[in-house]
Amino acid sequence: MSDILLAMISPIVFAGTIRIATPLIIGAVGGCFTNRAGTFIIAYECFMLTSAFFATWGSYMTGSAIGGSLIGIIACIVMGIIFGMLVFHYKADALIISIALNFGAWAITTLLLQSIFGARGAFISEKIISYDQIHLPFLDGLPFITTVFNDKIILVYLSYVIMFIGYIVMYKTTFGLRVRGVGINPTAAETAGVNLLKYKWVTLLIMSVLTGLAGSYIPLSGVSMFTENMTSGRGFLCLAAVLVGQGNPIKAGLIALLFAYTDALFLTLTSFELPTQLLSTMPYFAVIIVLLVNGIKEHKMLARVS
Amino acid sequence: MKRSLKINDEIKNSVIKYIAAFLAVIVIGSMLILLQGENPFNAFREIYKGALGTKISFGSSLRYAMPCILVGIAASIAFKAGIFNMGVEGQLYFGALVAAVVGYSYKFPPIIHIFLCLLAAGLAGLMYAFFPAILKLFFNVSELITTLMLNFMAKLLTEYITMWWIGHGVSNLGSNAIATPKIYDSAVLPNLIKGTSASYGIIIAVLIALVVAIFYKYTIKGYELKQVGENLKFAKIGGVNAKSSFVSIFLLSGFIAGISGGVEVLGSYFRFTAQFASNMGWDGIMIAFIANKNPIAIVLVSFLWGALKAGSLNMERLTSLNKLTVNILLMLFVLFVSVDYKVLFKEIQSIFKKGSVGG
Numbered sequence: 001m002s003d004i005l006l007a008m009i010s011p012i013v014f015a016g017t018i019r020i021a022t023p024l025i026i027g028a029v030g031g032c033f034t035n036r037a038g039t040f041i042i043a044y045e046c047f048m049l050t051s052a053f054f055a056t057w058g059s060y061m062t063g064s065a066i067g068g069s070l071i072g073i074i075a076c077i078v079m080g081i082i083f084g085m086l087v088f089h090y091k092a093d094a095l096i097i098s099i100a101l102n103f104g105a106w107a108i109t110t111l112l113l114q115s116i117f118g119a120r121g122a123f124i125s126e127k128i129i130s131y132d133q134i135h136l137p138f139l140d141g142l143p144f145i146t147t148v149f150n151d152k153i154i155l156v157y158l159s160y161v162i163m164f165i166g167y168i169v170m171y172k173t174t175f176g177l178r179v180r181g182v183g184i185n186p187t188a189a190e191t192a193g194v195n196l197l198k199y200k201w202v203t204l205l206i207m208s209v210l211t212g213l214a215g216s217y218i219p220l221s222g223v224s225m226f227t228e229n230m231t232s233g234r235g236f237l238c239l240a241a242v243l244v245g246q247g248n249p250i251k252a253g254l255i256a257l258l259f260a261y262t263d264a265l266f267l268t269l270t271s272f273e274l275p276t277q278l279l280s281t282m283p284y285f286a287v288i289i290v291l292l293v294n295g296i297k298e299h300k301m302l303a304r305v306s
Numbered sequence: 307m308k309r310s311l312k313i314n315d316e317i318k319n320s321v322i323k324y325i326a327a328f329l330a331v332i333v334i335g336s337m338l339i340l341l342q343g344e345n346p347f348n349a350f351r352e353i354y355k356g357a358l359g360t361k362i363s364f365g366s367s368l369r370y371a372m373p374c375i376l377v378g379i380a381a382s383i384a385f386k387a388g389i390f391n392m393g394v395e396g397q398l399y400f401g402a403l404v405a406a407v408v409g410y411s412y413k414f415p416p417i418i419h420i421f422l423c424l425l426a427a428g429l430a431g432l433m434y435a436f437f438p439a440i441l442k443l444f445f446n447v448s449e450l451i452t453t454l455m456l457n458f459m460a461k462l463l464t465e466y467i468t469m470w471w472i473g474h475g476v477s478n479l480g481s482n483a484i485a486t487p488k489i490y491d492s493a494v495l496p497n498l499i500k501g502t503s504a505s506y507g508i509i510i511a512v513l514i515a516l517v518v519a520i521f522y523k524y525t526i527k528g529y530e531l532k533q534v535g536e537n538l539k540f541a542k543i544g545g546v547n548a549k550s551s552f553v554s555i556f557l558l559s560g561f562i563a564g565i566s567g568g569v570e571v572l573g574s575y576f577r578f579t580a581q582f583a584s585n586m587g588w589d590g591i592m593i594a595f596i597a598n599k600n601p602i603a604i605v606l607v608s609f610l611w612g613a614l615k616a617g618s619l620n621m622e623r624l625t626s627l628n629k630l631t632v633n634i635l636l637m638l639f640v641l642f643v644s645v646d647y648k649v650l651f652k653e654i655q656s657i658f659k660k661g662s663v664g665g
Contacts, residue, residue, distance in 0.1 A: 042450075091646035095390075096595040100644075103588050104637030107630035114628060115342055236454055243451050277466035284455040288441075291452060295445025 016264030030210025045235030051215025076212030166249030327642035356620020365502020371612025376566030377590025393453030395587025396460030397431035401564030406578035409489030431564015507573035
């Protein structure tokens with residue numbers, strides 16, 4: 001038992017957390033903008049999977065990880081534009097479009113995998129260039145921190161920068177104020193002269209770019225491969241982080257870190273011969289627990305007010 | 307007089323919409339198939355053959371339509387009342403597992419056994435829906451996200467139970483499949499058409515759809531539930547207890563989702579296999595939306611859905627195409643059907659006007 005407790009706070013678990021959290025944080029910050037602008041979109045899975053595939057392809061073709069990410073982001077923007085055209089312009093139901101896109105993205109990426117690379121299920125190649133790890137020499141002396149934070153790829157560090165920039169944009173700029181206004185009361189915002197459609201589109205594009213970046217992290221973070229349905233529910237964890245964090249980029253980022261921690265525990269605890277299936281439920285269970293705690297808190301506050 | 311005209315107009319619009327969507331899917335689908343280096347006529351012919359060509363293929367179309375009807379009904383009940391029950395898949399998994407357990411561990415006379423299995427499956431689905439319903443009711447936790455998470459958990463938990471409680475850590479079907487033992491013959495749903503995979507499950511599914519349709523159309527309770535979804539304030543003023551309606555709809559949706567899992571086990575698989583149904587829950591939501599949440603339309607759409615599934619398997623066998631091509635066609639169909647064509651028509655008209663002015 002004490003072994004397990006020790007393993008739970010071991011640097012390896014935290015290093016795993018940082019690694020797993022990156023796409024969740026980046027995707028969640030992107031989702032905060034659409035969430036705050038009142039766009040009901042749950043197609044995170046579609047965006048991230050599309051981007052993961054095209055990032056693999058881009059990296060394979062251009063021979064650079066950054067090229068891969070850029071192509072992934074472009075593919076994601078195309079998906080975002082499809083969503084925006086259908087939902088904002090042709091008044092389609094956002095929920096059903098999201099579900100159809102999630103449903104289709106799996107098929108599209110798998111078919112492309114087959115027709116471009118001729119591979120079924122998975123594609124591994126040395127030509128898929130991952131991001132290089134960055135060594136920070138000034139962390140060398142600190143034993144715990146160096147295992148957790150050192151020798152990571154650029155996107156890992158970037159994700160925290162994105163989180164803070166997201167917060168500043170959302171809460172300290174006119175743009176952020178307008179986005180929040182559009183979400184809270186569209187009619188009032190429109191009367192105040194805010195172009196609703198413009199803000200919906202801009203936030204959707206922000207989300208496309210960020211989920212694209214998040215999706216490109218998955219194949220290019222060192223594994224250099226693409227597998228069928230590679231995101232496997234990460235998009236939904238992003239969505240959960242956004243909803244739990246109520247559209248606040250820092251809150252959503254921290255929640256994403258918590259989910260990543262429970263996921264990282266899985267990798268460590270499997271060595272203790274605990275049933276893997278139960279351990280893999282932990283991130284999803286954590287989402288429900290966090291929601292429940294939040295709910296109880298609000299429930300108490302409401303009770304006190306009344 | 308005017309009213310009937312308006313309704314006719316609406317029907318006309320939606321028929322045009324479905325035909326337009328269908329044609330668009332055929333055109334884009336043909337291009338997709340051409341891109342993959344295959345003849346679209348060949349592909350569509352194989353889909354048709356696999357879906358309706360022979361007695362056996364018609365049977366397998368019915369077999370795939372069977373769960374689709376039930377998940378579609380389960381989703382439509384919830385969405386009609388404005389409840390985002392994304393958890394159809396999770397409820398289906400627990401229904402399937404419990405049906406299999408009741409099916410293989412007890413012996414009953416044939417028809418009673420089937421009834422008990424389905425009842426247990428429904429109750430399992432209901433229990434699994436109970437949890438998010440309570441969270442929403444007491445703590446105002448969005449059911450959208452809890453049911454989504456519970457889906458992922460259901461897949462893992464049922465696998466865990468099958469492997470560690472039933473299989474005792476080892477699988478009895480070779481190395482890959484984690485499954486329960488086969489159910490007794492008394493629990494197996496008999497074949498509807500001899501020599502095919504269509505079972506009496508399809509009859510059960512259609513009956514449930516009919517019951518739901520009658521319930522919404524002719525009972526006071528059904529009317530109340532519909533009001534809750536359409537206009538909550540109005541319903542409350544009219545004396546509907548919104549809270550109890552909310553819970554009963556959520557549980558009913560879970561119950562039917564559970565039965566769909568049970569029917570799958572009793573009619574098609576005869577045992578619970580871990581991770582057996584991928585995407586069934588999403589199928590249900592899409593079917594419910596295409597059918598505009600109308601139970602009878604759900605049955606029709608489900609037949610189409612089942613036929614395409616059966617056809618896609620045949621197509622994959624006889625051409626070089628992957629069966630996932632059909633998934634893309636289904637996605638496109640959903641996208642096209644959910645578009646508001648009035649906006650599109652107006653746009654096309656304005657383009658023509660501009661063109662005529664310019665010319």
